[in-house]
Amino acid sequence: MTQLYDPSPVELVHLQRCVELATEALADGDEPFGSVLVDGAGRVRFEERNRVGGGDATRHPEIEIARWAAAHLSPQERAGCTVYTSGEHCPMCAAAHGWVGLGRIVFAASSAQLSDWLTEWAEPAAPVAPLPITTVVPGLPVAGPVASLAEQVRALHARQRGRR
Ligand code: ZN
DSSP states (O other): OOOOOOOOHHHHHHHHHHHHHHHHHHHTTSOSOEEEEEOTTSOEEEEEEOOGGGSOTTOOHHHHHHHHHHHHSOHHHHHTOEEEEEEOOOHHHHHHHHHHTOOOEEEEEOHHHHHHHHHHTTOOOOSSOOOOHHHHSTTOOEEOOOHHHHHHHHHHHHHHTTOO
16 A cells, blocks of 8 residues: 655645656656755755656656766755655666765655556556665655645656557
8 A cells, every 4th residue: 555645835846846847858758757856955956857768768857866966065965955756766766866865855656656557558667676765775764655746647657658
């Protein structure tokens, strides 16, 4: 049974921005994923969306955020950051997040949900296992999925696969 997260109004704003970025990505021929990096003072420092349409399947927003944070923030600043994202980090991005020492993650839809949707739609599974973030980065504080937003994310993935 999935445990749902009830975000604060501020968290909801950041998550909605992630869904907006995911929508932009889809409109531009990429996959519908978007993420936002917020520092300990609550300021948005960086945002990115999926850019795999060019053929590089590693162009996920969360790994770009980890790289940006490594280049621009001190280890202490990184630890105080929260990453908001439309879809739970994949193992590659979770590992990057853990390696650069970023803080909490809040996601709209979980990897398990995406995996279930693909099964439901008889779509091939992703080539990388849908491990929970905390399996890759033990002890990291994570929150999600968020019911209303996961529904929006599901609709984007449905649209990507021509199921709308
Ligand atoms: Zn990823």
